[in-house]
Amino acid sequence: MCALYAFLRLADDLADSEETLEERRAALQQLRRDLRQALQGAVPHILFPALVDTVQRWQIPTQLLEEALDGVEQDLTKCCYATFDELSHYCYLVAGTVGLCCMHIWDYHEENGREAALAAGRALQLTNILRDISEDTRRGRIYLPSEEMARFGVSADDLRQERYDERFQALMRFQVQRVYEQYQAAAALTKWLPPPGRAVFHVLTGTYRALLDEIVRRDYDVFAWRVRLPSWLKVWLAVRAVPVRWGLWS
Numbered sequence: 001m002c003a004l005y006a007f008l009r010l011a012d013d014l015a016d017s018e019e020t021l022e023e024r025r026a027a028l029q030q031l032r033r034d035l036r037q038a039l040q041g042a043v044p045h046i047l048f049p050a051l052v053d054t055v056q057r058w059q060i061p062t063q064l065l066e067e068a069l070d071g072v073e074q075d076l077t078k079c080c081y082a083t084f085d086e087l088s089h090y091c092y093l094v095a096g097t098v099g100l101c102c103m104h105i106w107d108y109h110e111e112n113g114r115e116a117a118l119a120a121g122r123a124l125q126l127t128n129i130l131r132d133i134s135e136d137t138r139r140g141r142i143y144l145p146s147e148e149m150a151r152f153g154v155s156a157d158d159l160r161q162e163r164y165d166e167r168f169q170a171l172m173r174f175q176v177q178r179v180y181e182q183y184q185a186a187a188a189l190t191k192w193l194p195p196p197g198r199a200v201f202h203v204l205t206g207t208y209r210a211l212l213d214e215i216v217r218r219d220y221d222v223f224a225w226r227v228r229l230p231s232w233l234k235v236w237l238a239v240r241a242v243p244v245r246w247g248l249w250s
Helices: 002-015 021-039 048-057 062-077 084-105 111-131 133-138 146-151 156-160 166-192 195-217 231-245
Strands: none
Touching: 002 021, 002 048, 002 062, 002 084, 021 048, 021 062, 062 084, 084 111, 084 195, 111 133, 111 166, 111 195, 133 156, 146 166, 166 195
C-alpha cells in the first residue's frame, strides 16, 4: 500500500506543481516512461523497486497504473465536465483504478467485488470534489457536471464568486445524496475482503464518509472554510478498525 501510495503521490505532486503546463505534462510523460522501464528491469527512480515488487507480488495489471496516470494528466487539459457520465469516468481513472489495485493487494480477485470497488472509488473521489469546490474553482477546475448545475440554476460564475444560497444548497443536497448511494453500494465489498484489507477499507470509507457527514452538518457550506475532521475522530476511526483487522467483527 505504501509503494502504491508513493507512486500516486508523486504523480499528483507533478501535476499540481508550480511549473508551467508544458513542464508538468512533460514530467508526467517522463513518469510514464519511467514506469514502463522499471517494469522491464530498470531503476529510474528510488520508489520503483518497491512498486515493481508490489505489482509483481500481487499481480496488479499495469494497465491500472497507466489509467491512473491518464486521470492525473486529464486534470491538465480538462477543466469541466458536461455530464455525470463524464465525471464518473474521471472518477474511475483517478480513484477506481486505485481501488482495483488495492483489491489485488488485499488478495481478492473475484469479479463479483469489482462493482463495489468502483463504487467505493467514486464515493471517495466525489467526496473530495464536494469538499474542494472552492479550491478547485480557484485553480480553474469545475468538476460538478454543468448540466446538473444548470438544472439547479447555479453557474460557473456563482462558484467563482462563492455564492452560497438556496440554489447552491439544493445542488449540493442532490450531489451528496448520490455520494451516499455510492457508499451504500461500496459497503457490499466488506463481506468479500480478508480482515487486513477490510480494516483498511473501513478506515478509508469511514474517514471520507465522515467528511461527507460534516458537509451536511454545515448545511453544505463548503465556501466558509475547508471541511476537515477533528483529530479525535480520525483516531477513533483507526482504533475502530483494529478488531476488524484481526477478524473480531466485520
